[in-house]
Structures are given as structure tokens and as C-alpha cells.
Amino acid sequence: xxxxxxxxxxxxxxxxxxxxxxxxxxxxxxxxxxxxxxxxxxxxxxxxxxxxxxxxxxxxxxxxxxxxxxxxxxxxxxxxxxxxxxxxxxxxxxxxxxxxxxxxxxxxxxxxxxxxxxxxxxxxxxxxxxxxxxxxxxxxxxxxxxxxxxxxxxxxxxxxxxxxxxxxxxxxxxxxxxxxxxxxxxxxxxxxxxxxxxxxxxxxxxxxxxxxxxxxxxxxxxxxxxxxxxxxxxxxxxxxxxxxxxxxxxxxxxxxxxxxxxxxxxxxxxxxxxxxxxxxxxxxxxxxxxxxxxxxxxxxxxxxxxx
Numbered sequence: 114x115x116x117x118x119x120x121x122x123x124x125x126x127x128x129x130x131x132x133x134x135x136x137x138x139x140x141x142x143x144x145x146x147x148x149x150x151x152x153x154x155x156x157x158x159x160x161x162x163x164x165x166x167x168x169x170x171x172x173x174x175x176x177x178x179x180x181x182x183x184x185x186x187x188x189x190x191x192x193x194x195x196x197x198x199x200x201x202x203x204x205x206x207x208x209x210x211x212x213x214x215x216x217x218x219x220x221x222x223x224x225x226x227x228x229x230x231x232x233x234x235x236x237x238x239x240x241x242x243x244x245x246x247x248x249x250x251x252x253x254x255x256x257x258x259x260x261x262x263x264x265x266x267x268x269x270x271x272x273x274x275x276x277x278x279x280x281x282x283x284x285x286x287x288x289x290x291x292x293x294x295x296x297x298x299x300x301x302x303x304x305x306x307x308x309x310x311x312x313x314x315x316x317x318x319x320x321x322x323x324x325x326x327x328x329x330x331x332x333x334x335x336x337x338x339x340x341x342x343x344x345x346x347x348x349x350x351x352x353x354x355x356x357x358x359x360x361x362x363x364x365x366x367x368x369x370x371x372x373x374x375x376x377x378x379x380x381x382x383x384x385x386x387x388x389x390x391x392x393x394x395x396x397x398x399x400x401x402x403x404x405x406x407x408x409x410x411x412x413x414x415x416x417x418x419x420x
Contacts, residue, residue, distance in 0.1 A: 124165040126175045131158065137182065144199045145189040148234065152225050153182050173288060184218055185225040200235055208238045217243055248406070249371035256281055256375050259367055264318050272344055272353075273361045275326050278319055280362075280369060283308060283393055284376035287355035287369060293343040295327060309394035378407045 134153045138146045157178035164171050188211055192198050196207060208226070212219050220243040229235045251259070260281050263274040279285045279293075285308060299305040304320040305312035315323060330345055342352035359369050377400070380389045386400035 124171055126171045127161060127165045130161060130171075130175045130178065133179065134158065134182070137186065141186065141190070142193065144193055145186060148200045148225075148229070149182060149186050149189060151232075152185055152228055153178070156224070156228050157182065170292075180218065181221045181224050184221045188219070188222045188225075200229055203235055203238055205238050208240055212240065248374060249368055250378065251368065251371045251375040253375070253379070256372065256379075259372065264322065268365045269361060271322065271329070272326055272331055273358060275319075275322050276344065276358045277362050277367060277372070278322070280372045281376055282316075282319065283313065284373050284380060284395075285393065286373065287358050289394060290358065291342070291344055291352045291355050294341045295330075295343055296341065297343070298323060298327060300324065300327075308392065310391040313392050374403070377403045382407055 134150070138150050138153075141149070157174075161171050161174050161178065164174055189200060191211060192200070192203055192207055198204075198207065208222075211222075220240065223240045223242065226235075226238055226240050230239070260278060262268060263277045263281070266274075268274075269277070276287075276290050279290050280287075283306075289308065293306070293308075297307045299307070299312055303317070304315040304323065306315055306323075307313075326343065330340075330343070340350060344353040344358075345351070346353050362369055377389070377393075377395070380393070381400055381404040384392075386404045387397050389395065390397045390400035
């Protein structure tokens, strides 16, 4: 009824998150539950409520908050059971040991430690951002091979092939791909898609696949024929979840992050990073970082072209 305008839209993720917090902390010792609830309520819940009040999509923030809260609870429980300490008596050695002896998801306690420092629960410990050891990427030959496979092959169904090419050609994150609306497609000559501040052209071979997706969108029986999304989900008014596309592409062997990094690295060599950022919906900072990582700046590139 919300979808058809009979009821005002409501945020489905916020009340679930509020209940999740209560369920997560209910049986924990006070030394663990108290700081974890403070973190969940005064940092995450307040921020997510503000997003909901503004009409924004709270799902990504809820997912991120759940991971940070879960890892915080694990850390506080370990601290209590191993050393009999609380966040107030935690030492830098405790933090370093926790990080060094587990998976990289443990770095997500960083926000909790920052909040604890701000609230003066513990000003002695700190944790920097995790620096990835390597940056996933594809060679240009691999990228071209994947574009060819998804344009002409049958390794996946049409919607997932189109999603894969959107990554390989336009460096689009999955969260942006699933939120593309049919109105983002301008079916002219040439076809164009709007990702950022202005439309970008779609090459002819890919344009036909996009037209086919527009004409045969899946899940419309369950999600409603008025569904605005290019990739409809299975519930009324919903789009596909980013993880759904990620898993399907992973099954055929394509690295989402590697494809996106390689596409952006190539694009910032062809155009000024600021132009790429505006066209594709990236921040200027991210675009210039990719230009620097590629060993090129637009000024140097343009200088060579003029010589």
C-alpha cells in the first residue's frame, strides 16, 4: 500500500535495527553492554534516524553499523574474559594484540575507539585506518576479455551481464548500479546514462543490451509494473540487493572491485579526473587518487599530448 501511495512511506530498516540492538545486547555483562549500547545509540542510531528523517536510504548505514557494533561487542567480551579489563582500563597493547591476532574485520572497532576518546571513556588508545596490502585490479587485456564475454557470451543472464559491463566500462559501484532508474537511460542516438552530474554516452554494442533489459525487466510480477528501478527486486518497490549481483558475478569469476579499480584507473588517464568524477558520481578526491596511483596526472598527460 505504501508503494501505490495509499500509505506514506516508512523506513523499514530503522525499527529492525532498533530491535536488533536490544536483542544483541540483552544477555551481555554490564561491562560489555553499557559501552556497546552507548556506541550503538548515541553514534549509530542517532545518525541513522537523521538519515531516515531526511528520507534517505538507511539500509547501507544499518549494515555498516551492525558490523561495527558486532565487532565492538566481540572486542569488549575478549577484553573482559582475557584480561578482566573494561574499555576504561583498556591499554594500547590490548588493542594491538586484538588487531594482530584476528581477521581484518577487527579494524572496524576503530570508530568505537574514536567515540570513546571523544567521550573521554578512554583517551589512551588509538587505531589507525587499515591499509590494504594490495589493490585488486585487472590488466587491460583481462578487462577487455570480460567486456567481450559479457557483451556476447552466455555465462550469465542478461541483467547480470549488463550490471557487469556497467562496472567494467563506467567503474560503477554495485550500490549505485542497483539504484539506477529507468529514467536514468536516455535512449537517443547515441544512448546515454546519467550516473552523476551529466549523461555519458553508451557505445552501440552495449546500448542494445541495455534496451533489452529495459524491455524485459525481471521480477515485475512481484515488484509491480510501476517499479522505477532498472534492476527490480522481488518485493514491491524494491531494487536488487548489491550482494545479489556481487555473488552472481563472483560465480563466473569476475572480481567486482578489480574491475571497478581498473576501469577508473583507465578513465582518469583518458579524461581529467574532475570530469570523470562529475560524470560517474565519484568524489574528486577518489578520482585524483586513482590518477596518482596510475602514475599519471592529467597535467603531465596533457603536457605530453601537446608536445
